[in-house]
Amino acid sequence: MHFMILAYDGTDEGALDRRMSVRPQHLENIRKLNEAGHVISAGGLTNAEGKLIGSVLLMDFESREQLDEYLASEPYVTGGAWEDIKVETCNVLFANAIDA
Template sequence: ERRPDVRPRHLDHIRRLDEDGQIRFAGPLKDDRGAPCGTVIVMEAEDLARARSVAESDPYLLEGVFEAVEVFESLQVFPELEEQ
């Protein structure tokens, strides 16, 4: 299991994004036994290509903890945003 060794680099990667104000939510997915089975990250990015680039540079992917990443565009409905 490579996860414990790679976790500090993964968290640094996410922390930098959070410090830049890009992260809206991030945390592990867990299976029915409570074991980590993935990660969900909701972030703001200029476009889908940038979001994909961020996901593909995650140490968990680069070091083989994750087999793959999936990136989707989303539209925030709730909580409601104030009109600008």
């Protein structure tokens, strides 16, 4: 199943610091998920000034339960960066790989 995750960071003064403190762990986790075939696309959400305010991910898991297992261990969740997470199922028709 394909899932779209819109995950918004907190809006308090310490939100960006929380994100950046766990970013290395998040990136390592995403790399592992990508190698396992779960990542279709992923990136940061930014506001009009280009400041990071969250993340958008297109993911492929067998079930919502597997997605929830990932979210429960996601460093941006356990580290308190993401405070508002929306998940929708979707049907990805095209995906283009971009090296980051």
